[in-house]
Each structure stands twice: as structure tokens, then as C-alpha cells.
Amino acid sequence: MKIIFFIPRMGGGGAERVVANISNELVSRGYEVVIYSPLSNESFYKLNPSIKIITENYKISKKGLLRKIQIIINGIRLYFAYSKKIKSEFPF
Numbered sequence: 001m002k003i004i005f006f007i008p009r010m011g012g013g014g015a016e017r018v019v020a021n022i023s024n025e026l027v028s029r030g031y032e033v034v035i036y037s038p039l040s041n042e043s044f045y046k047l048n049p050s051i052k053i054i055t056e057n058y059k060i061s062k063k064g065l066l067r068k069i070q071i072i073i074n075g076i077r078l079y080f081a082y083s084k085k086i087k088s089e090f091p092f
Contacts, residue, residue, distance in 0.1 A: 002032040004089055006082060010035065010043035010053070020045035027051055036085055038078055056081060 003026055005019050020043060023033045027048045038056040047053070
């Protein structure tokens with residue numbers, strides 16, 4: 001069975017730690033795990049080498065109006081990217 005997690009990035013944080021722990025445990029139980037992280041392909045937490053990480057490397061400015069515009073545009077792009085990734089990872 002294949003399981004896919006969607007998380008903005010795999011930096012240091014509580015949700016990221018939970019995804020890393022669950023992913024490592026699922027892999028040890030024989031599941032195929034994919035982590036889709038559009039903002040970064042690096043994980044702060046140690047992941048089993050068999051865990052596949054997919055990234056888009058979207059960039060977001062630090063301040064101002066440009067940041068807000070980029071967040072909206074990237075949100076729309078991510079909606080379509082998520083749909084595409086789900087279809088490619090789970091063909092029915």
C-alpha cells in the first residue's frame with residue numbers, strides 16, 4: 001500500500017516531526033511512503049532512505065505585497081500540482 005503526505009516543508013517543527021516519525025514507522029511495516037513538500041526537499045528529521053520526497057521548490061518573498069501575491073499564486077498552483085501528484089501516485 002502507498003501512502004502520501006502533503007506538508008509545506010520538512011523543517012524543524014511539531015507537524016514535521018510527526019510526519020517523519022509516522023513515515024519511518026510505516027516504511028518499517030512495509031508501506032511505500034511519499035512525502036510531497038512543495039517548499040523544500042530537505043528534512044530536518046532523519047528519514048528512511050526508501051521514503052520518496054517530491055518537491056516543487058516554490059519561493060516566497062519575506063515581506064510586503066509581493067509575498068501576498070506569491071502566496072495566492074502558489075496556492076492556486078499547488079492545488080493543481082496536488083491533484084496531478086495524487087493522480088500520478090495513485091492511478092485508479
